[in-house]
Amino acid sequence: MRTVEHWIAGTTADGSSGACAPVFNPATGEQQAQVVLGTAADVDAAVRAAAGAYPEWSQSSISRRTKVLFAFRELVNARAMELAELITDEHGKVLSDALGEVQRGLEVVEFACGIAQQLKGEFSDQVSADVDSTTYREPLGVVAGITPFNFPAMVPMWMFPVAIAAGNTFILKPSERDPSVSLVIARLWAEAGLPDGVFNVVQGDAATVDAILDHPGIAAVSFVGSTPIARHIHARATAAGKRVQALGGAKNHAVVLPDADLSFAANQLAAAAFGSAGERCMAISVVIAVGSAADGLLDLLQREADGITVGPGRVTGVDMGPVVTAAARERIVGLIDSAERQGARICTDGRGLTVEGSEGGFFVGPTIIDRVDPGMEVYGAEVFGPVLAVLRADTLDQAIALINANPYGNGTAIFTGSGAAARAFTRGVHVGMVGVNVPVPVPMAYHSFGGWKDSLMGEHHVHGPDGVRFYTRAKVVTARWPQPVEAASFDMPTAR
Numbered sequence: 001m002r003t004v005e006h007w008i009a010g011t012t013a014d015g016s017s018g019a020c021a022p023v024f025n026p027a028t029g030e031q032q033a034q035v036v037l038g039t040a041a042d043v044d045a046a047v048r049a050a051a052g053a054y055p056e057w058s059q060s061s062i063s064r065r066t067k068v069l070f071a072f073r074e075l076v077n078a079r080a081m082e083l084a085e086l087i088t089d090e091h092g093k094v095l096s097d098a099l100g101e102v103q104r105g106l107e108v109v110e111f112a113c114g115i116a117q118q119l120k121g122e123f124s125d126q127v128s129a130d131v132d133s134t135t136y137r138e139p140l141g142v143v144a145g146i147t148p149f150n151f152p153a154m155v156p157m158w159m160f161p162v163a164i165a166a167g168n169t170f171i172l173k174p175s176e177r178d179p180s181v182s183l184v185i186a187r188l189w190a191e192a193g194l195p196d197g198v199f200n201v202v203q204g205d206a207a208t209v210d211a212i213l214d215h216p217g218i219a220a221v222s223f224v225g226s227t228p229i230a231r232h233i234h235a236r237a238t239a240a241g242k243r244v245q246a247l248g249g250a251k252n253h254a255v256v257l258p259d260a261d262l263s264f265a266a267n268q269l270a271a272a273a274f275g276s277a278g279e280r281c282m283a284i285s286v287v288i289a290v291g292s293a294a295d296g297l298l299d300l301l302q303r304e305a306d307g308i309t310v311g312p313g314r315v316t317g318v319d320m321g322p323v324v325t326a327a328a329r330e331r332i333v334g335l336i337d338s339a340e341r342q343g344a345r346i347c348t349d350g351r352g353l354t355v356e357g358s359e360g361g362f363f364v365g366p367t368i369i370d371r372v373d374p375g376m377e378v379y380g381a382e383v384f385g386p387v388l389a390v391l392r393a394d395t396l397d398q399a400i401a402l403i404n405a406n407p408y409g410n411g412t413a414i415f416t417g418s419g420a421a422a423r424a425f426t427r428g429v430h431v432g433m434v435g436v437n438v439p440v441p442v443p444m445a446y447h448s449f450g451g452w453k454d455s456l457m458g459e460h461h462v463h464g465p466d467g468v469r470f471y472t473r474a475k476v477v478t479a480r481w482p483q484p485v486e487a488a489s490f491d492m493p494t495a496r
């Protein structure tokens, strides 16, 4: 059985516990590897490696750091297919989608290649006689990233390119469900010339995470995962004096107005709901059909869902792979059952789907549930599977009110032909990322990504300008040159 190890100080390490967790292939249901589970001692070893590498890396010139970033970009680009295949084998998503994930991660690396532009400070000349002020930003030290299963390459790449380009050293704790890609990334960093100890990986689960949160040698923690864990991360790491950004779960609503191109909307929404088997934090999981849009839209959505090919992610022509674990499938099917019990109508039913030749795989077919109301369990939960709930509203204002009553605020979208309606929507919703005729409005790397309300705890969004701010802190220098000609005063300094 292949064992996925830690990466500490430029080499693999099997850790101190001897405990391992299974890594499955969701398309077959079979265990394909095991991953070591890091202890507090393993976390400490990674912190010591990262702290040892920090003085040299943080003091290296911007041009030296960006040379490594450019080399890393080339290597990831050249090895994108290898990374995508690993993602497909451990996560289950189709290969083209896995390649898309690598591409979106690469865009953050490319953003970080331009860190020189981001780190330009501010300068004020002659703030007092012969006195100038400069503000610039310095790295924080050792920082950590704790990431979810659903984007094993992209979400870590939201974090470490910016952190490392800014001069920090980094410890990644990947998801234990699909950990292998993290080690390929570590080797690519080494090949790109990153000094040992600047990028480390500690594999593990909740106990490993808690050791990271409590370690006094870690200055900041970035987390992406579900909301209950995000709350835990934020509370515990903040209590330990760390800077924290903790991105949580989502329940993303799309509103379809009667003036929208319904065929276009249905086609876009089916891809947004069922792509990656709905296991995206920006997946659309709720459609609010306004007024007369409902019936036409529902027919079109069902037709789109019927046309989806479900199967192993490596097979050409497959649109949607399995969900990540048997437990995830049971949970999703249980939520569909609950909707049926509570009076919703299952229009397209993905329960009980078997894929010929992959009978052991964790498959759930595309599912559309109509006449859902906000009191139902399927509406309250983050399903995180290929399930689209349809609600109805009489007006756009009612649709906006529904979205704003939801505790999550990650993404949302409107489909309409009206600029005025789109403007009212974008201004009215309490959500961090909004699409207009764009169902999955994931910002490019040079903008920042983040939700509102229960979808993010902390001040900063990830990557883009907010990412740079998160991984650096400001220093302001007030300087007088040449030597003062007068004696120092004991009074509060004031401008002359």
Ligand code: NAD
Binding pocket: 146, 147, 148, 149, 150, 151, 155, 173, 174, 175, 176, 204, 205, 206, 207, 209, 210, 224, 225, 226, 227, 229, 230, 232, 247, 248, 249, 250, 280, 281, 382, 384, 410, 451, 455
């Ligand atoms: P998860 O919260 O179960 O796990 C995320 C990370 O936390 C993993 O590394 C895991 O090992 C660790 N963890 C799990 N339980 C823990 C505990 N009790 N204490 C400490 N650490 C723990 O999330 P997941 O199932 O891997 O990923 C899916 C979730 O991530 C969904 O809720 C999805 O919406 C969310 N997500 C959010 C975003 C975003 O940008 N907001 C992006 C991707 C995924």
